[in-house]
Amino acid sequence: MAAVEQNGNGPLAIEVRALRHRFGRQQVLNGVDLDFPRGQITTIVGPSGCGKTVLLKHLNLLLRADSGKIVIDGVDVTRLGNRGLDEVRKEFGMLFQAGALFDSMSVFDNVAFPLVENTRLGREEIAPKVREMLANVGLEGMEAKYPSELSGGMQKRAALARALIRNPKLLMLDEPTTGLDPTRTGSIHALVRHTQQRFGLTVVMVSHDVPAVFEISDHVAFMHEGRMRLSGTPAEVTAANDEVFNRFLAGRAAGEEQGASAL
């Protein structure tokens, strides 16, 4: 299975095989197998606390697995040293679940940061790119604000702009639309889809916006109890009529109604 593509241009951008990770007694990832096709959007859904963020942190190499392997562009990244990691990471754009904006910097400097640090572009070349990106996420005129002066949803969008600014080949988004209103959710989804198509990105997304997110995803994986219970195209996953998945969907709908009535 491994020898199929070594050239970095095969049909799969990321392969995850039998990935396991435990925190103390808690086996959070319990043999995750999943393929992320190149140039497509793969969305991971699942109940809160099932390990989606932990999986994403393995993909961007912040956490090391206890066993199993992750192959990115034909390279087994579970064995890389620091320098090798940085080479792989240069192609990444990552949106953290809580934004992780640098709170000592303005929104402009946050979004400009990857360009300032990792490219040789001058200030004059960077500024228009940053403004354009901020306009894309609906934050025009917010350049001088600091993250603490933004709402949660605005922070998310600024963080998305930072993740996109360097035209990464591999975009990882941890709940890009949680905490946004439906209109914003729609426009962020449209932006992700548009950027993905324009640059042929591979997108890995974790989302709770089921079923809205199905419309823009090429592949969906349903995570349950530390492994992938279902995966396939949105139509396949829906058609599988899996009991646990249906309960997850129904539970979310019920939860949303409860949440709404509680307000």
Add this chain to the structure above:
Amino acid sequence: MVERLGALVIDNVTALGNFVLFLGTAVWCAVTPPYKPRLVIRQVRIIGAESIVLVGLIGAFTGMVLGLQGYNTLRRFGSEGALGTVVALVLVRELGPVLAALMVTARAGSAMAAELGSMQATEQVDALAVMAINPIQYLVSPRVIAGVISFPLLTSIFDVIGIWGGYLIGVGLMGAPGGSYLNGIAQNMSGHDIMSGLYKALVFGLVVMWVCCYKGYHAQRMATGVSRATTEAVVLSSVLILAWDYFLTSILL
């Protein structure tokens, strides 16, 4: 029992190893490109420039109290003329480096531990790593370099202001002979005295930044983790300053 003791020893040795490795990594990152002069300058401003007023104030009061105590003690032996020498030597060799280091720990070291701790808690450190930027190189190395630059400079300021504080009280208020205050310093203070004070300051700069960055960087990812890291950073820095002071004094004497 033996098992638990063994585990305790292993834990402590591991922690000590990580602590040493942390400084090793920071120093290695400081001497390998990409260099970050902009970040070093910014930290020198935060650690050094913004501490000048505080250090000057503490230096003035320390010198003044030395002038007062020194005058009263020396007068019993009829040797008020040695006041300048006593004040200057005590300040330059001992109190200058130690008190300046303690003040900067309280002011900048604690803030540094808290800042790094909250950056860790809000995943800003992870964000750096994912952008292929080495967080130690970006966050820790500039602070360590800035500490090594700033501490000797702050100590010099402390010493000079302290000596004038002693003059103000000892000579101005109490009436010790002014000429011999200054001449005594000029005659009896050697280059070795000055250098040993500055060596101390340099070592303290390294130790304080090392401890405060380490504690902040390894804070548990929550609010109480950050506050605990800050406290531990200040306490451990202060203890290490005084312990190192003893060792350095016995070596440099």
